[in-house]
Amino acid sequence: MGCKNVSPLGIGCTILFVLMTAVAVTIIAVFYITEKLRAEADSRSAEEPSYYYQIGVGRADCTGPIANLPLMGYANPDQTAAGLHTRLYSRAFIVADPSTSRRVVFVSTDIAMVSQKLRLEVMKLLKRKYGSLYRQDNVVLSGTHTHSGPAGYFQYTLCLITSKGYIKPSINALINGIVKSIDIAHKSMKPGKILVNKGEVEGSNINRSPYSYLQNPKEERARYKSNTDQELVLLKMVDLDGHGIGALSWFAVHPVSMNNTNHLVSSDNMGYASYLFEQEKNTGSLPGKGPFVAAFASSNLGDVSSNTQGPHCVNTGESCDNPDSTCPVGGPSMCMSSGPGRDMFDSTAIIGRSIYNKAKELSRTATREIKGPINFAHQWVNMSDVTVQFNSTHKGHTCKPALGYSFAAGTTDGVGAFNFTQGTVEGDPFWDSIRDVLLGKPSNETQECHLPKPILFNTGEMTKPVPWHPDIVDVQILTIGTLAIVAVPGEFTTMSGRRLRETVKSELESSGSVKDIDVVVAGLCNVYTHYITTYEEYQVQRYEGASTIYGPHTLSAYIQSFRGLAKAIAENSVDQLPKGPEPPDFPDKKLISLLPPNPVDKKPNNTAFGDVVMDAQAAYKPGDVAEVTFISGNPRNSVGFMAGGTFLTVEKSDHVGGRxxxxxxxxSWDTRLYWNKGLRGHSNVTVSWHIPYSVEIGTYRIRHFGHFKTLQFLKPIFNPYNGSSTTFQVTN
Structure with a gap:
């Protein structure tokens, strides 16, 4: 058949056939390639599981009583609460691996430290609410270490004495606040990612015991550029769309910007950093409100102060940065440190803002994502009886708890009494004789075990009415992918924390399955055991060494215990760890209470609770302080406002319907409430508003809310009142 004999119709059919065949082949090829790519993707997905986490955050008020009870931290009997600077919060973070049943909880609370009694009570309540979901091994409770929170939540005698005993309203506020923050975090859980970033915070901490630090080996010190850890570690938590959920940071500094003359409940510098971060993210919300949660948790802060001006003799102005922290005139009681501001409020703001600014920068630039499984390990250890194996031939032993002479000297952040001096390595016959009569003489075994510490309080041999110090303590590690949180039950010094971090990092990476692990030391967790210095720092017996209660090998014992936990996590053998001896849980009736109940509130004749006795001025300008004084009851009676409520508001008129x-x-940072205890049972509160320069001009009013206590048929009755005030103007 020749070409000339092919018809046009035949040619068209042939062309159509060829085109249809090509299309069919193309469709089949695309389908085949698509299916192959999908299969390969599914295969990669099976080989590389998703490391998205379920993340929940929560914040709850835990302020407690704000008047007529001791503040916890300085152990100063004259430092009792008399008002409110900032409210206290518990901030909870839950991270769960959706591919397993594993989850961990980290809680940072605006308190001096977590006591064993507080942890035990929180865990009981969590068990009743959640069964076995939240347990001792996967929940860490940490204190920010503010020295301006209410006391009274301990079960061991030493801290009961300095707290005026066991104070139920104080511990109940903490229990309820911590559990509520976990409840909120539990209910808010959503898929998300965690990014980690690190950076140095400059000019916000100093070493308050540089002489002790210098006792550490020279070659070890040469590895670090500073005698404090200046690095802030931040976890940025976002949902799968990249929206912020929360931020959790660790930084080593004592929140002692509010000094021991302060009488206002305050979250101090770390709390202010949280306040700034949360206010930025929760736009338009009042403080303590809004979904974004930012916590600044404590780390190895044992010898680290926020009073960056350093120690000076308050009577002469000269430096007293010497081994004994003493002044030529006045001795150790005149040697005090100060912060960078014009007063303690200003110093708190400066340090807090510096920490916040670095956290904000790190959050903005964070790119490294944490991925990997969740693990945790926990043990109870009898720290009074640990044998430390240094090598095949040498070993050491911990001691029954005891405090040395320099414990009574205090620190340059808060000096002690009776002219005790830091760096004391010999006892005094006068004080020894008083100790022996009142408390009993320490046994030879205890004295020898603690050398060179001269023992002032042999607390491990004192058991009335309950033991004076804990023997059984928690050691605990949480790991989230390549992040390890080492929860320590006390105040590790700078070098102690460095040694612990290195040990845990080395052990976790020893299996080879995970590399480049970030290790953070989380301080003041689960139970309080005072300080933990290095062996070398212990020898010179400054305050931190005298407060290392289990003797010179305390740090080595902790390192040995945490190494065991890290090894178990690395080898996937946590289930084989012995649980250890459980701590005692003393019933409330065995715990002494030295705080008398509040008397019935009284007021002057012809007045009512809430009446204004000193009114505001007619007008103010930004930068001024507006003050109003109200007749009040004792704020300790205002139980309804201790959690979730408020004692005061500053309100602006919107000029629409009188709203x-x-x-x-x-x-709010800009408000303060001062309680003034008067004569004959009368009292009043002064509400002050430090008017920001950024305030909106307009008509404002200040209100005070409270309760007063009366008796009816010998039963206390708490009656509410709302203070009233005439309005005032804020003008240019």
Missing amino acids: WVVRYNDA
């Missing part, structure tokens, strides 16, 4: 809008409350 007043709350712009500030008692959680």
Whole structure:
């Protein structure tokens, strides 16, 4: 058949056939390639599991009583609460691996430290609510270490004495606040990612015992550029769309910007950093409100102060940065450190803002994502009886708890009494004789075990009415992918923390399955055991060494215990770890209470609770301080406002229907409430508003809320009142 004989119709059919065949082949090829790519993707997905986490965050008020009870931290009997600077919060973070049943909880709370009694009570309540979901081994409770929170939540005698005993309203506020923050975090869990970033915070901490630090080996010190850890570690938590959920940071500094003359409940510098971060993220919300949660948790802060001006003799102005922290005139009681501001409020703001600024920068630039499984390990250890194996031929032993002479000297952040001096390595016959009569003489075994510490309080041999110090303590590690949180039950010094971090990192990476692990030391966790210095620092017996209660090998014992936990996690053998001896849980009736109940509130004749006795001025300008004084009851009677409520508001008129809008409350940085205890049972409160320069011009009013206590048929009755105030103007 020749070409000339092919018809046009035949040619068209042939072309159509060829085109259809090509299309069919193309479709089949695309389908085949697509299916192959999908299969390969599924295969990669099976080989490389997703490391998205379920993340929940929560914040709850835990302020407690704000008047007529001791503040916890300085152990100063004259430092009792008399008002409110900032409210206290518990901030909880839950991270769960959706591919397994594993989850961990980290809680940072605005308190001096977590006591064993507090942890035990929280865990009981969590067990009743959640069964075995939240347990001793996967929950860490940490204190920020503010020295301006209410006391009274301990079960061992030493801290009971300095707290005026066991104070139920104080511990109940903490229990309820911590559990509520976990509840909120539990209910808010959503898929998300965690990014980690690190950076140095400059000019915000100094070493308050540089002489002790210098006792560490020279070659070890040469590895670090500073005698404090200046690095802030931040976890940035975001949902799968990249929206912020929360931020959790660790930084080593004592929150002692609010000094031991302060009488206002305050979260101090770390709390202010949280306040700034949360206010930035929760736009338009009052403090303590909004979904974003930012916590600044404690780390190895044992010898680290926020009083960056250093120690000076308050009577002469000269430096007293010497081994004994003493002044030529006045001795150790005149040697005190100060912060960078014009007063303690300003110093708190400066340090807090510096920490926040670095955290904000790190959050903005964070790119490294944490991926990997979740693990945790926990043990109870009898720290009074640990044998430390240094090598095949040498070993050491911990001691029954005891405090040395320099414990009574205090620190340059808060000096002690009776002219005790830091660096004391010999006892005094006068004080020894008083100790022996009142408390009993320490046994020869205890004295020898603690050398060179001269023992002032042999607390491990004192058991009335309950033991004075804990023997059984928690050691615990949480790991989230390549992040390890080492929860320590006390205040590790700078070098102690460095040694512990190195040990845990080395052990976790020893299996070879995970590399480049970030290790953070989380301080003041689960139970309080005072300080942990290095062996070398212990020898010179400054305050931190005298407060290392289990003797010179305390750090080695902790390192040995945490190494065991890290090894178990690395080898996937946590289930084989012995649980250890459980701590005692003393019933409330065995715990002494030295705080008398509040008397019935009284007021002057012809007045009512809430009446204004000193009114505001007619007008103020930004930068001024507006003050109003009200007749009040004792704020300790205002139980309804201790958690979730407020003692005061600053309200602005919107000039529409006479509505007043709350712009500030008692959680705001710019407000303060001072309680003034008067004569004949009368008292009043002064509410002050430090008017920001950024304030909106307009008409404002200040209100105070409270309760007063009366008796009816010998039963206390708490009656509410709302203070009133005439309005005032804020003008240019």
